Structure formats: structure tokens, C-alpha cells
Amino acid sequence: MTAITQAEATALPGLTRYPHVFEPLDLGFTRLKNRILMGSMHTGLEEAADGYPRMAEYYAERARGGVGMIITGGICPNLEAGRGSKLSTPEEAAQHQLITDAVHQADPDVKICLQILHTGPLAGNPDCVAASAVKSRIGRHTPNALDEAGIEKQQADFVQCARMAQLAGYDGVEIIGSAGYLISTFLVQKTNLRTDQYGGPWENRMRFAVEVVQRVREAVGPNFIVVFRISAMDMLDGGLAWDEVVSLGKAIEAAGANIISTHFCWHEAPVPTIATMVPRAAFAQVTGRLKKHLKVPMITSNRINMPQVAEEVLARGDADLVSMARPMLADPDLVTKALQGREDEINTCIACNQACLDHTFGGNQEVSCLVNPRACHETLLQYLPVKAGKRVAVVGAGPAGLAYATVAARRGHQVTLIDTAAEIGGQFNLAKRIPGKEEFHETLRYFRRQIELLGITLRLNTKATAQALKDEGFDTVVVATGITPRTPQIDGITHAKVVPYIDAILGRKPIGKTVAILGAGGIGFDVAELITHEGTSAALDISTFAREWGIDFVNHPRGGVTGVQPQVAKNDRTVYLMQRKADALGKNLGRTTGWTHRMVLGRRGVNMVAGVEYLKIDDAGLHTRVNGEPRLFEVDTVILCAGQTPLRTLHDELLALGVNSQLVGGAFEASELDAKRAIKQASEMAALV
Numbered sequence: 001m002t003a004i005t006q007a008e009a010t011a012l013p014g015l016t017r018y019p020h021v022f023e024p025l026d027l028g029f030t031r032l033k034n035r036i037l038m039g040s041m042h043t044g045l046e047e048a049a050d051g052y053p054r055m056a057e058y059y060a061e062r063a064r065g066g067v068g069m070i071i072t073g074g075i076c077p078n079l080e081a082g083r084g085s086k087l088s089t090p091e092e093a094a095q096h097q098l099i100t101d102a103v104h105q106a107d108p109d110v111k112i113c114l115q116i117l118h119t120g121p122l123a124g125n126p127d128c129v130a131a132s133a134v135k136s137r138i139g140r141h142t143p144n145a146l147d148e149a150g151i152e153k154q155q156a157d158f159v160q161c162a163r164m165a166q167l168a169g170y171d172g173v174e175i176i177g178s179a180g181y182l183i184s185t186f187l188v189q190k191t192n193l194r195t196d197q198y199g200g201p202w203e204n205r206m207r208f209a210v211e212v213v214q215r216v217r218e219a220v221g222p223n224f225i226v227v228f229r230i231s232a233m234d235m236l237d238g239g240l241a242w243d244e245v246v247s248l249g250k251a252i253e254a255a256g257a258n259i260i261s262t263h264f265c266w267h268e269a270p271v272p273t274i275a276t277m278v279p280r281a282a283f284a285q286v287t288g289r290l291k292k293h294l295k296v297p298m299i300t301s302n303r304i305n306m307p308q309v310a311e312e313v314l315a316r317g318d319a320d321l322v323s324m325a326r327p328m329l330a331d332p333d334l335v336t337k338a339l340q341g342r343e344d345e346i347n348t349c350i351a352c353n354q355a356c357l358d359h360t361f362g363g364n365q366e367v368s369c370l371v372n373p374r375a376c377h378e379t380l381l382q383y384l385p386v387k388a389g390k391r392v393a394v395v396g397a398g399p400a401g402l403a404y405a406t407v408a409a410r411r412g413h414q415v416t417l418i419d420t421a422a423e424i425g426g427q428f429n430l431a432k433r434i435p436g437k438e439e440f441h442e443t444l445r446y447f448r449r450q451i452e453l454l455g456i457t458l459r460l461n462t463k464a465t466a467q468a469l470k471d472e473g474f475d476t477v478v479v480a481t482g483i484t485p486r487t488p489q490i491d492g493i494t495h496a497k498v499v500p501y502i503d504a505i506l507g508r509k510p511i512g513k514t515v516a517i518l519g520a521g522g523i524g525f526d527v528a529e530l531i532t533h534e535g536t537s538a539a540l541d542i543s544t545f546a547r548e549w550g551i552d553f554v555n556h557p558r559g560g561v562t563g564v565q566p567q568v569a570k571n572d573r574t575v576y577l578m579q580r581k582a583d584a585l586g587k588n589l590g591r592t593t594g595w596t597h598r599m600v601l602g603r604r605g606v607n608m609v610a611g612v613e614y615l616k617i618d619d620a621g622l623h624t625r626v627n628g629e630p631r632l633f634e635v636d637t638v639i640l641c642a643g644q645t646p647l648r649t650l651h652d653e654l655l656a657l658g659v660n661s662q663l664v665g666g667a668f669e670a671s672e673l674d675a676k677r678a679i680k681q682a683s684e685m686a687a688l689v
Contacts, residue, residue: 013341018307020314022339025068025297025321027258029223030171032321033109035314036335037069038062039301039325040115040174043376044359044366046073046085052095056102057378062328063106066335069321070103070110071174071227074117077161078154080127081182082119087161093168100169113172113225114165116158120182121191122267129154130185131208132193137268143185151198154182155212162216162226172225175212177252178263183209184231187248190238202244210251217256225259227299228252232262232286235269235551239559246293253296261299261323262287264560271549271561272596274326276351277436278303279542281313285553286560288318299323305330305349305439307338324349326356329369329376344449347371348442354676357592371443373680383687386412390475392689393418395464395650398426400665400678401480402447407686409454416457416474418464424448426482427666427675430505434526435537466653476660476689479651480682483644483666488518492617501527501641512636513573516622518614519641520579525586525597527639528577532604534569544569548600570604576633577601578624582611646670 004015015022025032045051045058059070075096076086087096096114103112121130121143129150130143146154162173177183185191186208192199198207209228217226230249234240240248249260264283265273272278280303287300300319304310310322327334331347338346352370359365369375374383389412394405397419409415423429425444432440451458469477485500487493501523503509511531517524538545546553550566557563579585585608586598601608609626616623621634646667654661664685665678 012339014307014339017341018311018338021307021311021322027225027297030111030225032068032111034066034068034335035321036067036310037071037299037321037323038067038328039323040071040073040117040176041325041329041356041367042073042084042117042360044364045376046075047083047364048366051085052098054376054379056098058376059099059112060102060106061332061378063103063110063112065328065331065333066339067110067324067328068335069171070112071323072099072112072114074115074119074176075161077116077118077157080123080125080129081157082117082123083125084117087114087164087168088157089164090167093164096165096168096170104169111171111225113174113227114161114168114170115174115176116161116165117176118154118158118182120180120185122180130182131191131198132185134185134191134193136180145194148196151208155208155215158212159215159219162220166220166224172227172258173216173220174227174229174261175216176229176263177209178229178231178234178266180266180268183212184234184266187231187244188234188236188239202247206244206248206251209248210255213252213255213257226257227259227261228257229261229263230290231264231266232290233264233283233551233556233560235265235271235273235561236559237561237563239266239561241558242556245290249290249294253294257296259297259299259321260290260294262290262301262319264302270595270599271551272593273302274351274357275353275593275596276439277539277545277596277600278351279539279545280304280306280309281318282542282545284313284316284318286556288316289556291317291319297321301325303351305351306346306442307334307343326351326369329356329367330372332375344445345453347446348439350439350443352590353592354590355680358590362591368680370676370679371446373683381684381687383407383411389413390689391473392416392476392478393464393469393472393474394478394480395419395469396426396480396482396665396667397421397424397458397460398480398482398665398678399428399675400482400667400682401426401478403679403682404478404480404664404686405456406447406450406454407683408689409456411686411689413689415454416459417451418459418462420461420463422461424451424458424460430502431526433505434530435533436529436539437526438537438539464650466650466657466659469654470657470659474659476662477654478662478664478685479648479654479667480665481647481650481667483670484647485640486643486645487640488614488642490614490617495617495638497636498617498638498640501639504639505530510637511573511639514635515573515637515639516576516578516633516635517639517641518578519643520577520585520608520610521641521643522589524577524579524641525589525601527641528575528601528606529597531639532570532573532575532601532606534571548603566603568600568603574605574607576607576609576635578609578612580612580614582627584608585610644670
């Protein structure tokens with residue numbers, strides 16, 4: 001990096017604090033201004049009627065936020081490649097030029113590459129294709145095995161997509177060769193049953209990937225970025241061996257790729273790689289190992305969500321570039337804030353997946369972000385300055401109250417935030433105590449800083465009364481008082497062994513050795529995680545995480561997994577997690593994370609009991625009928641996670657006094673604690689006040 005002047009170091013402390021992050025990368029024919037790129041994420045805007053203008057602003061906002069390079073959400077090269085937007089004609093290229101023009105106008109130094117995504121057996125349509133007719137565990141259809149003419153067509157379509165990307169003004173393309181998509185089905189033996197020149201020995205199985213890169217490079221010429229996303233660790237029994245990963249990387253490099261990006265995990269692999277329970281930068285070491293064998297710059301990814309994490313990865317030599325995908329949803333200005341020494345203002349990605357990946361894989365939902373509902377809605381949800389500020393009281397400093405207060409204050413209103421607790425956060429103060437959810441501390445740090453910067457008057461340890469609020473003459477009062485836990489009508493519910501979930505999480509009451517948890521929603525699963533956990537949180541220690549999920553980072557066996565039963569630390573409690581419904585427990589948890597919670601608790605020996613009718617609690621334990629049969633659970637403790645009801649008393653009292661009052665968050669709807677809905681609703685309301 002060139003020498004930094006004293007003036008630059010003072011004005012831009014990130015240059016000295018993160019020297020590796022802000023070192024430019026010379027690719028010969030072009031230069032990246034820093035080492036952070038916005039990784040590819042499918043947004044759902046690709047298929048929306050108004051998607052291209054919205055994508056243009058979405059990407060332009062990230063360009064203005066300081067990122068060095070952007071890789072778009074996946075764009076299909078043909079109709080059989082998936083449900084997403086297609087690029088194969090000049091007419092389609094003209095639509096994409098809205099995006100490239102917007103990005104280059106926002107910052108001419110920012111590069112934007114189009115990801116060419118061929119989902120292969122995961123395309124979701126009966127015309128899907130793959131190396132062989134092997135159905136994916138998570139695919140809808142058995143793919144059609146490509147014959148030689150089919151292989152030629154698919155390769156030609158990759159090339160045509162790259163040509164059209166160049167025509168549209170993109171600076172490059174990323175070819176994704178991982179995740180269980182088309183290219184990776186050729187690479188792995190279990191999905192490649194071919195006996196021709198594209199199957200059998202490893203040299204044949206990697207032929208398709210290498211030819212795609214060669215043909216794309218020939219078509220676009222030397223002055224166009226070609227990134228190849230390699231599956232560095234499949235997290236899959238029967239996945240690639242380490243020597244295969246290395247030889248593929250070398251072959252892709254020789255074929256003309258400028259950059260190789262490491263990817264971890266097929267979508268069907270039973271190992272979490274980007275959930276909040278995954279340690280920060282857990283997989284960067286694999287990129288570092290591969291980097292020693294290659295000459296082209298390498299990208300690493302997964303759970304790198306703050307600038308200091310990126311700097312550490314780069315300083316260790318584990319990568320040349322760091323991909324931050326979801327962190328750019330959470331805060332489009334992350335890089336600029338790091339450069340300016342404003343790290344405490346970063347709205348950190350907490351890897352909850354609730355508004356991003358759950359939307360992507362849950363159907364035709366547009367992606368957004370739990371902590372930033374403007375993500376992918378930049379043209380629809382705008383926080384515009386007000387002409388005349390109002391005096392606004394927000395009662396309740398949980399997620400909804402914090403979101404409303406900060407958005408309203410940012411727009412120019414005079415906001416007073418009131419809470420009976422000694423700290424802000426509401427239910428987030430419970431979530432942050434659950435092993436694997438430590439990232440919630442970051443969200444609370446962000447809101448504390450915003451309260452300071454925006455001049456919000458904060459009154460903690462204060463009970464707001466309707467009369468006092470009226471007497472202060474606020475123009476509007478927002479009631480974000482949240483919920484109160486529901487107490488089910490069960491004989492003996494006041495017995496000494498009964499503990500509300502809040503008391504259990506906060507450690508206010510002792511928990512016995514044998515426990516029944518009543519209610520198996522998100523809170524019930526969190527409580528079960530907390531009371532069965534033993535030792536260091538896997539989210540904070542890579543070796544613990546690897547042991548609990550059967551990953552071998554040291555020896556890198558085929559697929560990266562040990563093939564033996566993962567070792568999950570647990571205490572000696574016997575726990576019964578119960579629900580009234582006869583459905584499988586955890587059915588309604590997040591689509592992309594729920595399975596991990598079910599799997600962890602299963603490995604800890606938590607007993608999942610459905611179809612329970614609660615009859616009585618007494619000294620003997622919990623009396624029930626399970627699927628109609630009487631059963632006594634001889635438990636020491638019964639923890640109540642039986643839902644919650646809105647806390648609206650203050651709202652009703654304000655209305656009775658003629659005060660303008662609005663409900664938001666759990667006080668508005670408490671059927672299931674939902675921070676995503678609460679923050680989105682509060683932000684939208686504050687944008688209009």
C-alpha cells in the first residue's frame with residue numbers, strides 16, 4: 001500500500017486501522033480500490049416487474065457505501081437453468097445496463113460483475129439438467145442427464161450470457177461452480193455417473209468446468225474480469241477430495257480465471273455454514289490453504305461481518321479479497337464507516353437469515369434484512385427529512401421501539417424513548433444470552449450509538465403513565481411496550497416448580513435436573529438450547545464448532561467431513577420439549593436455520609413430544625395426555641414458553657385521554673415474537689410520521 005499522509009490518517013483512520021482492507025488490488029488491466037466485495041445474493045427483484053430500476057438503486061447504494069466490487073444475484077444463462085432472471089439477448093442486456101450505469105455513476109471506481117447461475121438439479125422445473133439423472137435431496141425433480149449436444153448447448157449458453165454481460169456494461173462475470181448447481185454435479189462422483197469424456201476419472205469430471213471458463217475467456221477477451229466460484233469444502237459425504245480441489249483450482253487458473261472465489265457447502269449438506277451459530281470467518285483457513293497453491297487472487301467468505309474480521313483474515317494471508325454479502329444488506333455503508341473510523345455505527349449482520357435466505361428459499365418473497373428493512377426496498381422505503389419536526393414519545397426500547405425512535409429522529413423529529421428497564425433491547429436482551437446468538441450484542445451496540453448520534457432523549461428505569469405523557473404535550477405517542485408471557489390455564493400453574501421463560505433465561509430461578517418445556521416455538525427451542533448447553537459456545541470457537549458438526553479443517557477428508565458422529569457437549573439434564581399440536585416440533589422455525597436447531601437438540605438428547613394435553617402440575621410432576629394416553633412426566637421444573645399476549649394497557653389509557661397513540665411491534669401483534677416484523681413495521685410507520 002502506498003504511504004499514507006498524516007492528514008489522510010487523521011481524516012480516514014481506517015487506512016491505518018485496516019491497511020490490508022484498504023489496499024488496492026491490481027489485476028493488470030483494471031484495479032479494485034479495496035479488498036471488500038459485496039458477494040452474490042439472489043434478491044427476488046430479478047423476477048419482479050419493477051425489478052431492474054429497484055436493483056439499480058440497491059446496487060448503487062452499496063457502491064456509494066464504499067465497497068470495491070459487487071457481484072450480482074444469480075442470473076440464468078437459459079430457461080432450464082432456474083427460475084431466475086435470464087440474460088441471453090441484447091434486449092435483456094439493455095435492462096441490465098440500468099444497473100451497471102447506476103453503479104458506475106455512483107462510483108466509477110467500483111467494479112460490478114454478473115453472476116452466471118445455472119442451478120442444474122435445483123432449478124425447480126422438470127426441464128432441469130445435470131451431469132447425470134441423480135436427484136438432489138432437496139430438489140423437486142430428477143434432472144435430465146445431458147448428452148453431448150446438451151453439454152454443447154449449456155456451455156454455449158454460459159458463453160452467450162457472458163457476452164451479454166459485457167454488452168450490458170458489467171466489468172466481469174462470476175461463474176458459480178459449487179453448491180450442488182450444474183457445474184458441481186459434474187465434479188462430484190456421487191452426482192456424475194457418466195462413462196464418457198465428462199465422467200469417470202477426475203480429469204474427465206472437471207472437464208466441463210474448465211471448458212466453460214476457457215470458452216468464456218475466449219469470448220470476452222483479456223480485459224474482462226472472470227471469477228470462478230470453487231467448492232473448496234463441500235461439507236458432504238462423497239464430496240471433493242483436497243487434491244481434487246487443488247487441481248481444479250490450478251486448471252481453472254490456467255483456463256483464464258482472474259480470481260477464484262471459495263465456496264463452502266452444497267445446499268443439501270447437513271452442516272450450517274452461514275447461520276449465526278457459525279463462528280466468524282470459520283472457513284477462511286480453507287481458502288488460505290488453497291491460496292498457497294494458486295497465483296490468482298482468492299476470495300474467502302462466510303460469517304465475515306465486521307471490518308476487523310476482514311482485516312484479520314487478510315493479514316493472516318488467508319485471502320486476497322473478502323466477500324461480505326449479507327453484511328451489505330444490513331449496512332450498505334459498512335466500508336465507508338470503517339474507512340472513517342465509525343465502526344461503532346455499523347449495523348452489523350447477525351446472520352439470522354430470517355429476511356434474506358429464508359425469503360430466498362421459502363418461495364417468491366423479495367429479500368430484505370431483519371436489522372435493515374430498507375434493503376432491496378430502497379426506492380420504496382425512504383427516510384426523508386421532515387419539513388417540521390414533531391415531539392414524539394416512544395414507550396418501549398425493544399426492537400420495535402428502537403427502530404421507530406431512530407428512524408423518526410433521523411428524519412428530524414424530536415424523540416424521547418422511555419423504558420422501565422435499566423437497558424435498551426427488550427427481547428433482544430434475552431436473545432443475546434442464548435448460546436449461538438451472541439451477535440445480538442452487535443445490534444444493541446448499534447442502537448445505543450444511534451441514540452447518542454441522533455440526540456434521542458433516553459429515559460430508562462422509567463414507567464410511562466398516560467397522564468404524564470399527556471401532560472408533556474407530545475404530538476404523538478408510540479406504544480412499543482411489547483408483550484407479556486401467556487400463562488396457560490393448567491391446574492397447579494402456580495406451583496413452585498413452574499418457571500416463566502424470562503426467569504429461566506435471566507437465571508432468576510433455579511432449573512432442576514429434569515425439565516419440561518411447555519411450548520416448542522422459537523422461544524422453547526432457545527430455552528432448550530440454553531439449559532442443555534455445556535462449555536464454550538460453538539459460535540465463539542471454531543474448533544468446538546468443527547467438533548459439533550463433524551468438520552475436519554486439519555486433514556480435509558473428502559468433502560471436509562469426518563463421517564463420524566459429531567460430538568456435541570451437553571450437561572446431565574433430562575429435557576422434554578413439548579407442544580399441544582401433533583405436528584413435528586420446530587416445523588415453523590426458520591427455513592434455513594430451523595433444521596440446525598432441531599439437529600443440535602436431538603444430538604443433546606432433548607426429548608421432542610408432540611400432541612400433549614396438559615392436565616395438572618403438582619409435586620409428582622407434570623400430568624398429561626400424549627396423543628390421548630395418560631402420562632406423568634416426573635420433572636423438577638416446568639418452564640412456560642406458551643406464547644404471549646400484547647401489552648396494550650398504556651395505549652388504551654392514552655386513547656381514553658384523547659392522546660394520539662399508535663401501537664407497534666409485539667404490542668400490536670404478539671402471536672409469535674417476530675423481530676423482523678416488528679422492526680419492519682416500526683420503520684415503515686416512522687417513515688411516514
